Amino acid sequence: MAIKRSQRMLTVLQLAVRTEEGAASQLEQSRRQVEQAQQQLQQVEEYQQGYIQSLNQPKSGQSAYSMINDRRFLEQLSFVCQTQAGQIEKLRQNEDKCLQNWQECYQRRRNIEQLIEKIKQDESLLADKQLQKELDELSSVFLRRSR
Numbered sequence: 001m002a003i004k005r006s007q008r009m010l011t012v013l014q015l016a017v018r019t020e021e022g023a024a025s026q027l028e029q030s031r032r033q034v035e036q037a038q039q040q041l042q043q044v045e046e047y048q049q050g051y052i053q054s055l056n057q058p059k060s061g062q063s064a065y066s067m068i069n070d071r072r073f074l075e076q077l078s079f080v081c082q083t084q085a086g087q088i089e090k091l092r093q094n095e096d097k098c099l100q101n102w103q104e105c106y107q108r109r110r111n112i113e114q115l116i117e118k119i120k121q122d123e124s125l126l127a128d129k130q131l132q133k134e135l136d137e138l139s140s141v142f143l144r145r146s147r
Helices: 005-056 064-146
Strands: none
Touching: 005 064
């Protein structure tokens, strides 16, 4: 007996499910990367604020060289914050792409499931018609014999 089309389509569905799961995994990983980058930025910003507060404390006998070094260090911290913010933006763009990819995979899987259901309904309708045809034939044979 030949394999029904709906059963053959299950292989296509399994592939779509695997693809969707892979896309979901990529999305999850992308979201973790954004979260980690945001936490790193927050840590640097908090450190920068603490450093600024410590510089604002009155100090006696601070050399000009020390003040220049403090200024350079603050500039470096500011540059690190800007760089990290740019990295977060790139990671968010990647996250958006991953989300879009997952949504497409999800929709593709749903469409395949709906197609399989339609195929099953068509197969059931065809089987019902075939059964009705056979019953009609048996009925006509029985009627001919009973006469």
